[in-house]
Amino acid sequence: MNFFEQQDKTKKTTKKLIVLFSISVFALGCLNYLIVQFYLSTSKSYSSVSYVGEPGVHGHQEMHFTLWDPKVFVLTVGITLLVILVVSIIKGLSLRDGGQSVAEMMGGIRIAHDTTNLNEKKLLNVVEEMALASGIPVPDVYILEENGINAFAAGHSIDDAVIGVTRGCIEKLNREELQGVVAHEFSHIFHGDMNINLYLISLLHGILFLHFVGRFLVRSSGSSRRSRNNQGGAIVIGGLVLMVVGYVGYFFGRMIQSAISRQREYLADASAVQYTRNPHGISRALAKIGGFFHPSESHSILQNN
Template sequence: MMRIGLFLLTNLAVLVVAGLILSILGVGSYHGAGGLNLTNLLMFCLVFGMAGSFVSLFMSKWIAKKTTGTQVIESPSNQAEQWLLTTVADLAQRSGIKMPEVGIFYSTQSNAFATGWNKNDALVAVSSGLLERMSADEVRAVLAHEIGHVANGDMVTLSLIQGVVNAFVMFFARIVGDFIDRAVFGRGDGEAPGLAYFAITMVLDIVFGILASAIVMWFSRYREYRADEAGARLAGKQNMINALLRLRDEQNLPDQMPKEMQALAIAEGQHQGFSFAALFHSHPSIEQRVEALQKLQVQ
């Protein structure tokens, strides 16, 4: 129920924000007597596409805490929590960013994630399973990987790419939907679009959205390589490799990371080699990541 509530709340926020922006800009209907008003349509799609991405970005820390049950360490209650805070503080300072919030979430699987709307207001969280089974050097490498995401500004860049992709998916779905409605169902100039137009547009939103997600997932995979490199430079290449191999060895453990958080996690779920489906994975395979690290000229 919580996830449904968060989904509805996020979408309500998007509608409110997008509606206000469109009103301020004075953007009217994109359906006119002579057909589609492409300028209004493009503005409508850009506002809704970008609003969806950036509302999610600004709410990302709050949503992450709620969906994963992350407990932020306000004051360390034991030596392990104190070590986590000290280690993250050191890595953040070396990366030139402000100290992020640090948290722990319950999961039998070793995992971690970073999120936040900018590099100086982030959250880094690790799973209880990771703390139980990884060595201190491996945990440090995982934390360095997550700090790398924050320092690289990956959350903002991914939101920008997702927003632009969303906008063009909406734009072309409505252009093609309008063409089909006129050519196949005979809607004439000046006639309001009917159910056929809206049904076609909804289907095209889904189809184009799936295809376009390959672009977003390409960047997601690219940023994992960059974060692995940051982890290697901050915590040692072999430690980063060892941490990744540990994640690979745990592939049969139950994955308790919420689906909406998997793209932010250090481990998405393992897959081998290349296939068409790999185009839609948010992470490269562990083997690909280890191979890239082995070629990296760093100790």
């Protein structure tokens, strides 16, 4: 399989996983509906108890559970999705800083074009080469004073993207290996991986918010006088439901997010080979990186930040 076939394969897989992620968010709303509908149905059954049997003879209580109620479905699913959407948008807006802000937040220092450091000059030359190969404008380059071998791309578009590289990366990798690493990051910029990460992180935050709301309801009800009556009991049950649904949704969402991140890393590796026309650079760089930590974990941490 050549690098173009690998790129097509990973793109298709990513699309399927993103669709699956979106479906899982809707499924959370449906799960909330089932739990709420069960509670409402059983509550109505208890409030209007009917007994089956002959007069004067002890009978049994008849319970009714109505699975489908369109009004409750629209209300429950709608509120669930609305809460997730609003919280996700708020989280997304808080992460909309450009690449420069992200790089500086991580402690990066912009490399001046007239730098006299030979390793930094080598890095700037490699970045210019990869910009030409990928057809992307030359981004600003930041150096992180860390001994480990790592690099990251930050920003939300080609225009505000930056590349960050650790000091250990430019000192411990030769030019060929550095080309592979930089080309890998250019792929993240070219294919919009930062926006995909922003989308996933924001949605996960919205899902987890359900858990926090549920925990707040349980705690506030437990410390309130209303917890002694039926209303307080209903609040506790509702809070527990939100806690469970939010945590389960977050757990499976994280699994899908990890799978998407792996696919984007495979795509970046294939694109690095395309840009450099040299499979040995990225493979040897990853071999060296493996001596410090797992490369996929490294990229995930830096991109998510």
